Amino acid sequence: MPRRPDYPCAHQGCPRLVPVGQKYCEEHRKMHPEDSRSASARGYGRRWQKASKAFLASHPLCEECLKYGRYTKATVVDHIVPHRGDPKLFWDRNNWRALCKRCHDQKTGREDSSPYYTY
Ligand SMILES: [Zn+2]
Numbered sequence: 541m542p543r544r545p546d547y548p549c550a551h552q553g554c555p556r557l558v559p560v561g562q563k564y565c566e567e568h569r570k571m572h573p574e575d576s577r578s579a580s581a582r583g584y585g586r587r588w589q590k591a592s593k594a595f596l597a598s599h600p601l602c603e604e605c606l607k608y609g610r611y612t613k614a615t616v617v618d619h620i621v622p623h624r625g626d627p628k629l630f631w632d633r634n635n636w637r638a639l640c641k642r643c644h645d646q647k648t649g650r651e652d653s654s655p656y657y658t659y
């Protein structure tokens with residue numbers, strides 16, 4: 541079996557090492573039950589879930605739909621400027637906007653293909 545490096549326990553100040561794929565040592569895992577689900581492994585993690593939920597609570601309508609006079613419930617927080625992994629852009633609330641799933645998917649589809657310019 542190849543040896544993989546261990547990581548320190550994510551609990552503040554805990555010096556114990558835990559195997560790759562786990563966040564906390566035995567003792568601290570019990571103290572963070574919500575983290576044992578692998579949300580962070582799948583995407584942006586708990587911090588983003590919390591932040592985007594709060595953002596949608598104060599921006600309940602899709603901003604793209606609003607431009608056309610449609611009132612659609614927003615379910616996705618979109619980055620106006622694609623963050624491409626840049627944490628500064630990622631966490632900049634001025635770079636966020638509330639979108640419904642349909643508008644978000646449309647935008648994503650467009651950006652994956654060639655650049656699209658509007659004048
Ligand atoms: Zn620990």
Ligand SMILES: [Zn+2]
Nearest residue numbers: 602605640643
């Ligand atoms: Zn929309």
